[in-house]
């Protein structure tokens with residue numbers, strides 16, 4: 001990334017678009033994702049959106065392909081530019097939204113329920129389809145990453161977040177930025193940034209994104225009782241802190 005891009009990330013807590021995958025890679029990973037969805041029988045699954053989303057959690061720990069996708073060199077290069085050279089993947093999530101499903105993601109800040117201490121945590125949101133205003137692209141409030149805002153827990157059925165958590169303040173009238181992406185592009189968002197997305201109102205355009213949560217090795221896990229939250233995968237550099245139990249990538 002260029003110096004102005006890094007400065008923009010520091011000011012805004014976010015940055016897009018960054019091109020990270022070739023067309024061929026997009027095709028391959030899209031086919032693999034569709035297989036995953038078929039295998040999980042998510043089509044016609046009427047559970048609340050948060051439970052469906054849970055099915056697609058941490059796939060990089062289970063299938064080599066998703067580890068491979070999450071660690072494409074251009075993704076790691078961009079992440080390194082904003083949080084430094086020693087990188088772990090802490091968590092991954094898929095966020096598919098299909099035409100006609102009502103799935104949306106309320107305005108929230110990721111860090112609220114994540115048991116991590118430190119601002120050196122960033123999500124790479126990688127688009128495997130086009131992501132547009134119509135099909136419900138990610139929306140962000142630039143510059144909102146330095147202040148924790150109050151949230152309410154709605155458990156709304158069509159909300160893909162674990163508790164339907166939603167920012168309890170009015171964000172209308174503030175500068176909302178739409179992260180319109182082509183397939184193979186990604187955005188970065190800081191752990192404290194306010195963001196969300198509307199439902200997909202397109203006729204025939206699925207919106208599929210892979211959210212890879214990166215932490216630098218200096219990050220500390222706050223909740224010592226949650227052993228799962230204290231595991232992570234080192235994907236670049238060295239771990240000189242030992243704050244997390246490092247897990248190996250899945251075998252190919």
Ligand SMILES: O=C(O)CCC(=O)C(=O)O
Pocket residue numbers: 095105110123125136137138195196197209211
């Ligand atoms: O996919 C979306 O629209 C929201 C994703 C999100 O909340 C995240 O990646 O942290």
Ligand SMILES: [Fe+2]
Pocket residue numbers: 108109110195
């Ligand atoms: Fe989020």
